[in-house]
Structures are given as structure tokens and as C-alpha cells.
Amino acid sequence: xxxxxxxxxxxxxxxxxxxxxxxxxxxxxxxxxxxxxxxxxxxxxxxxxxxxxxxxxxxxxxxxxxxxxxxxxxxxxxxxxxxxxxxxxxxxxxxxxxxxxxxxxxxxxxxxxxxxxxxxxxxxxxxxxxxxxxxxxxxxxxxxxxxxxxxxxxxxxxxxxxxxxxxxxxxxxxxxxxxxxxxxxxxxxxxxxxxx
Numbered sequence: 651x652x653x654x655x656x657x658x659x660x661x662x663x664x665x666x667x668x669x670x671x672x673x674x675x676x677x678x679x680x681x682x683x684x685x686x687x688x689x690x691x692x693x694x695x696x697x698x699x700x701x702x703x704x705x706x707x708x709x710x711x712x713x714x715x716x717x718x719x720x721x722x723x724x725x726x727x728x729x730x731x732x733x734x735x736x737x738x739x740x741x742x743x744x745x746x747x748x749x750x751x752x753x754x755x756x757x758x759x760x761x762x763x764x765x766x767x768x769x770x771x772x773x774x775x776x777x778x779x780x781x782x783x784x785x786x787x788x789x790x791x792x793x794x795x796x797x798x799x800x801x802x803x804x805x806x807x808x809x810x811x812x813x814x815x816x817x818x819x820x821x822x823x824x825x826x827x828x829x830x831x832x833x834x835x836x837x838x839x840x841x842x843x844x845x846x
Contacts, residue, residue, distance in 0.1 A: 675765065675778050675842045681790050688783055688791050689839035692745035692808065693757065701757055704764075719756070721748035722832040745837035751829055754782055754809050754838040761840060776846045782811040783841040785826055792816075792824060809838040 674680060678687035702719055709715040749757075761780040769777060783791070788810060808816045814826040815836050829836075 673776065673844060675780075675844075678840075678842055681787065682794060684790070685843065686787060687842040687844075688787060689841070691743070692837035692839045693749075693754075694743045695746050696742040698746040698749075698757070701760060704760065719753060721746060721753075722750070723748065747834050747837060748832045749809075749836075749838060750832050751782075751809060751813060753832075757838075758782060758840050776844050779843045779845055780840040781843075782809055782838060785810050785812050785814060785816070787841050788816050789824065792818075807836040809836060 675687055677691070678689055680687050698721070702716065705713075705716045705719055758780040762778065765778045765780065788808060809829060810816060810826070812826075813829050815829050816824060817827055818824045
């Protein structure tokens, strides 16, 4: 019975985070002249906590899988830890930092599975696939969002599927650097593709 209740809680979580409006995956926007969607905002502390909650229920709180999914505490500073301890509302929507390339890719795979379970339960005929965005997709997204991004205080580096991070200068010039390790400046978002 306890396992059934746990499964129900996980299913509720999956359904709540994967609402789909028409055929636009939740929290995304369509890229112009494309069949791709991209997260409007980087993955937040609260979204990462939902992912960890799923892993804890699936594999056990002290499992190697859960330990491997924790943000790097040295590079993440105290943002995620502080938010977890105090549930500070300001930090809930703050982008999660200290995430490695492998962790970001695993999150995208999990999000794909979660979204498709929700879509199947709703009787939808299509599926969605999440992945890290390419350099080209991020360039397109930034071109559409330039005024909003540069006026915001958001972190200005993001992981790409090309194993690079986007960076930009104070004047808004975008460039790419090789990804080396998690840090306090680098965030990530997912892109999505509908599969019929």
C-alpha cells in the first residue's frame, strides 16, 4: 500500500509539472520558424527539487543515483542548500547552479519520460522529447529575447548540447567556451521537440 501511495504522489507530481497548453509543452515557447520549443526560463531550484524527489522515491534517499544528482555543493554555493533548508520563496525560482553536463542530460531524459506519461494519461496522440539546446537554438532564442535577457539579473552562462557554455560580454556579444565543470554562473534550460 505504501508503494502505491508513493506511485500516486509521483504521478501527481508528473502531471502537475507537465501541463500542456494545446501542443506547447509547459514552460516553453516555440522558436520562430521552427518545430522546436525552448524553456522560457532556466531550470529552477524548485524544478530540480521535484526531480530529486522523484529519484528519492524511485531509488531511495541514500542511493548512489540520488547522491549523483545533487548539485555540486562547492560550486553551487549555498543557494540550493539554503533554499532546501529554509524554503526561501525568493530562491525557489532561482536557476539551479552547480549542475554538471551529465546531470543536466539526465534531467532532460527524466523530463521526457515524465511528460510522456502525463500525455499518455491525457490521451494525447503526440509525445515530447526534451534535451539540452544546441548553440544554434540558444542563439535563436537569445536573438528573440535580447532586450529581456540583458535587462534581467539572470545568470549569463548556459550549458549546450555541444558541450559548450554560452557567454556574453557587457555589450551583448554572444560567444561560446568549452564546458569544464559545474560552477555558480552556469545554468541550463531544455529544448523540446514534439514527436507524433
